[in-house]
Amino acid sequence: MKLQHYLGGLEGLGPVSTETRVFVEPWEKRIFGIHTAMMALSSQLPLPVTPSTFSTVWTWADLRKGAESLNPFDYFRFRYYEKWLGGICGYFIAHGYITAEELDALTEDYYAEPGKALPSAGEEAIDARIVQYLVDGDSPKREAAVSHAFAVGEEIVVCDVPTIEHTRLPGYLRNKTGTVETVYEGAYTYLCDTGPDGIGAAMSVYCVRFDPATIWPGNAEPNFAIYADLYAHYVAARASARQAA
Amino acid sequence: MADQFKYREDREAYSAARVRALEALLIKKGIITDRSVDTVLDYFETKMGPFNGAKIVARAWVDHAFKERLVADTPAAIAELALPEGMAGAEGEHMRAVANAPGVHNLIICTLCSCYPWPVLGLPPYWYKDPTFRSRAAREPRAVLKEFGLAVPESTEVKVWDSSAQIRWFVVPERPEGTEGLSEAELEALVTPEAMMGVAGAA
Known part of the structure; x- marks a missing residue:
């Protein structure tokens, strides 16, 4: 059991946040965009193959597993997109796309020089697939004949x-x-x-x-x-x- | 143990540098392009967002038969409207609307994470993702709604919907009183994401 699975009904927590913003720091937008691009380029989707070198599966389940695997104290300590940033960096390192060393080194570079430009590269087909994923979605529904074990009211x-x-x-x-x-x-x-x-x-x-x-x-x-x-x-x-x- | 609850002093500057380093590496290694993140963000500015939900709610207010169809078969009713393509796209593949009425107030929550109907509402605000909200709304919704400034009397039944599978939910709030003379476009301006999740009324 993980505390993260048992949030409903916890007591003694004090007032709720009524913050209506989606992003409270500009950097949060970037990790949201990276996550969504990864979902769109994930290898299990029936979408056109692109020149992207992303060749593995990334879905909400992978993001959720990262948050659910945290020590509960860290789960509550980190803000929403901080958990995303940690989980996504960890995924790219674990799958060998990047190394922790190069990420740490480049983090230091951008820390010292926040305005330093991003590299320019990439084929348009990659971004076309991202839009196509947003439009098409990834329906989990299957039309296969199922007999439902329960009826309304049971x-x-x-x-x-x-x-x-x-x-x-x-x-x-x-x-x-x-x-x-x-x-x-x-x-x-x-x-x-x-x-x-x-x-x-x-x-x-x-x-x-x-x-x-x-x-x-x-x-x-x-x-x-x-x-x-x-x-x-x-x-x-x-x-x-x-x-x- | 004390270290468990500490943050870096440069918490935001460090995260900003790290996400920029990650984006730079992903571009360099051919995973995404230099336009990918902006492509996603632009999409949520223009195609998927609460501006779609506001149109749906305003139509439900002026057309009772549409409202009934919206609650009975949400995707089919949404498909009747001239909205951007993708209303059954990412995180909107299977949506379900519930309507407030005299004596019934609906509230959408996600105790496990932050499931949210992207095509009609865009991205979830911080309050929806707050672990305290997710915990308390399941057991004491009226106390939580009061903290948002919404008083729901005990005589009104509160229905709390926990988005635990692949269905994405939203609320059709009640049409505010005194809006009989307003056009559909004027009515849209009264509909907020908070009203469409049930932590506020339309006003």
């Missing part, structure tokens, strides 16, 4: 699957009982195989309604409901909830 129990590296199951819902609100048509893949956590292959997705009073007895506000979209592997019939192995 009660389910959320499973307590083992989570090692990455999950899409909010921790506060584990072992809780909810009611199916929507059965989404078709089946949905996830961006990667999450191993023993159990998602990746195409499966049903349900929107499930939970009564907060059953999640946080005596400690939830009245007259509200919480809904979550849950992959089928995370839900079971009430009498037979899967337990962690």
Whole structure:
């Protein structure tokens, strides 16, 4: 378990941020742009091959794995795009695209001379593919015939699957009982195989309604409901909830 | 342990230099071009952003049948409007709209990360990504909304939607009172990203 997976409902945190800006430092825009370019050039997408030397997979799952793998104290210490910067630098080093030494050395150069120009290079086809990715997206929906195990109105129990590296199951819902609100048509893949956590292959997705009073007895506000979209592997019939192995 | 909570004194200058070094290396090694980052940023200035969501909401306010179609089949209803291409593109492949009404207030959150409907809302503001918001909105949404300046009475049901799979959500806020004489374009100006996520009303 990682604290990052269990944020919902934590107590004693003080006031929320009401900051409406998307970026609070100019540099944050650059790491956002790099991340999005990487997603667009990721090798699994059915998009035209370009001269880019990027030859591996980079999706949201990779970015999320980086944040979820952090020591929780670092997770809360670093601002949103600081986590992105650390995770993306680490990925390029781990995959041998760059070395830590050359990144550190060049960081010192730009630190000493922030206005120093970036290199000029690159084929237009690379940027055309980036735009095409933004327009086309990367739908996880599959039309394959699926029989949905649950119908609207049925009660389910959320499973307590083992989570090692990455999950899409909010921790506060584990072992809780909810009611199916929507059965989404078709089946949905996830961006990667999450191993023993159990998602990746195409499966049903349900929107499930939970009564907060059953999640946080005596400690939830009245007259509200919480809904979550849950992959089928995370839900079971009430009498037979899967337990962690 | 004390070091765990320290930051570099030159925190922002260091990050700025590091991201510039990374971008420079990626260009030099042929991974991205010298225009790639700006291409992405330009796209979010002009094609994907809250200006699209505002048009969708304004249409829902003036056309009740459209609003019903928007809630029933969000992508199909959005496709009716003359918006930029890509409304079912990155992070908008499967969107779902929920509408506020007398007695019902909707709030969109993502407790695991920061899932957000890019084509109609652009990129998430800092409040949406704040771990404190993500924690507290799940258990005490009215207290959180009050900190945003939005009072939601106990008689109004709050529906909180946690974006944990691949569906991206947004809210159709209620049309403000006294706006009967406004044009659709004037109505668009009343719709903020905060209203379309449920931490504010349209006003």
